[in-house]
Amino acid sequence: MRYLIYLLPLMFFITACGGGSSEQEQQAESTATEAQSSADQSSDVRTIEITGVDQMKFVVEGEAEGITIGDPVAGGMPLLETITASPGEEIRIVLTTESDLPASAMAHNFVLMTMEADVQAFVNAASKARDNEYIPSDMSDQIIAHTDLAAGGETVEVTFTAPEETGEYEFICSFPGHYAAGMKGILKVE
Template identity: 55%
Template sequence: MHLLTYMLPLLAFLAGCGGGEQQPQSQETQAQTQEIRTIDIIGVDQMKYVVKEEGKLLGTAETIKTSGGDSYLLLQTIEATPGEKLRIRLTTVSDLPATAMGHNWVLLKLGIDPASFTKEAMKAKSNEYIPEGRTDDVIAHTGLAGGGETVEVTVTVPEKTGDYNYLCTFPGHFAAGMKGKLVVQ
């Protein structure tokens, strides 16, 4: 019994020490991995990106009323800081079939002409309207979403400040105004 009195505290101490193989993440590392700002964007039949309410660092101005009577705010800019992580979640609200009304969200590299990009994208139906020969011009993109579908992409905002174009490459949507700027400052 006397030996057991000395062994129990020693065993408890050794069990509490563990193998020392894994180091817990610092609070800063945990915060960095968890800090992803989500922006919920809605693609509507009027070929516009809209949001339900103005959020932090979203530039919205005019209101769009859908054929169903719902009102949304037109999304024209997204402001972000270099290196910030953004999750873009795009939902298409439409009663039309996906072949007639689908939306995606494509972020182009700085300086890429969105009009010439979308001209080539119209020919890329088999690749969800992302031209295979121009993938180096794209920072990130979602898949194509038909009515009631949601797609998303997580992107790290470029380090270089400037205005980056984002757009929908479904035929005719860019020309109709389904576009905006990611303002990195």
């Protein structure tokens, strides 16, 4: 207690002297500049916001350039069917899961498969890869890009470059049962 009497004035003195130096201010400005530079670089990346819902579907807010939508699913949000991209185009997928269920019962990811992938074999192997977020490590050669799993209220993202080869590339959710329920779509590179 006796030390507290000496400690309080010392703390007041340290804080009253400004606490920050011009070096710290320069570092803060540098960090802000780097963040802005990063934001400027990512502005060339097309971002597609997707929602994973309890009905085991990918949905979007509505129509947007470069996507094809289907009938409304959850809360009137339309089903995401197709994403169209140019060869070599950079795309960012931002996936948010809307669910009140526990993560062990309902979580979603976005997995973009290669054109040659055996999607059904991948899905079968994924169901046994719980410890690796349902991504079978021995089949990584069949994946172009993927997100982590997102439970209810969580958001994950991945940025990738569309393949140079034109064609159709399937994207799926690899959480058990979701692909079979229709949680899939096509990236059409043309």
